[in-house]
Amino acid sequence: MELRPATTADWLTDRVLRGMLGTVMRLPYEKRVRTMGRIVANGIGPISGYRKRAETNLAMVYPDQTPEDRRAMATAVCDNFGRTLIENYSWREFGPRLAETAPTGDGLNALENARATNKPVIFVTGHIGNHEAPRHVLTQTGLTIGGLYRPMANPHFNAHYAKTMSSWGGPVFAQGRQGTIGFAKHLKSGGMATLLFDVANSGGINIPFMGHAARTATSAADLALRFNAEVIPYFGIRKPDGFGFDVHVEAPIAPDTPDAMMAEMTKRLEARITATPSQWFWVHRRWKQPKTPKS
Known part of the structure; x- marks a missing residue:
């Protein structure tokens, strides 16, 4: 899979993401993970359309789920997404925390x-x-x-x-x-x-x-x-x-x-x-x- 040529929008988006990740990475580990989960669940997820896409997929697979339950689950999905992202950037701490x-x-x-x-x-x-x-x-x-x-x-x-x-x-x-x-x-x-x-x-x-x-x-x-x-x-x-x-x-x-x-x-x-x-x-x-x- 070859990467497509970078655009100005890609560069700007990357600058914003790098700044956000750099800021969150300065927090203590557990606060960092919790904070990134909330950022994606309540900010990036709704703005980017990720939460909406999750709701659409959930509605297809779980048609009997209420809209309220679907929204809550999609929000939890985005929270896990955010936590996973920052955990993987925090590999120096993430690995040792799994030692036991x-x-x-x-x-x-x-x-x-x-x-x-x-x-x-x-x-x-x-x-x-x-x-x-x-x-x-x-x-x-x-x-x-x-x-x-x-x-x-x-x-x-x-x-x-x-x-x-x-x-x-x-x-x-x-x-x-x-x-x-x-x-x-x-x-x-x-x-x-x-x-x-x-x-x-x-x-x-x-x-x-x-x-x-x-x-x-x-x-x-x-x-x-x-x-x-x-x-x-x-x-x-x-x-x-x-x-x-x-x-x-x-x-x-x-x-x-x-x-x-x-x-x-x-x-x-x-x-x-x-x-x-x-x-x-x-x-x-x-x-x-x-x-x-x-x-």
């Missing part, structure tokens, strides 16, 4: 076996809770975990966003030809890396997601089959206190056709969303379909 978090789940034995045999591992997850929490927790057990990420549309903002992600853990690759080649080489050498699969992909396949067809890339399954990699879903679910996390490492996805594997990954994510719906990023255009060519 013990991962749980049926995938831990498979992960240990992969480590012992130098078998590649693709961790798959979605934008729920904080998707970087599991990587922080597992790297503290001695693992090196990289990732493949989708660059931000704003090239100026993407520059420091990418730097933040690559500052710890393992090699991080941007989606696109060069990034995918680097990601593949990392796996081929027995590496471990994370891939988020819950964003719309115009070239993907339609898979039912929360009751509606969603275009889904098959990259995770394709790479796993190509390199005989273990595919292990993991999730970092925010605790009620708003700062701690439960890290779940699930049983591996069995090798199958790419379509079947992606369908199973999607079901795993659906279960997490159903349990904690306000923690998924409903602000995404997840059900966006390709435009029909004009005849």
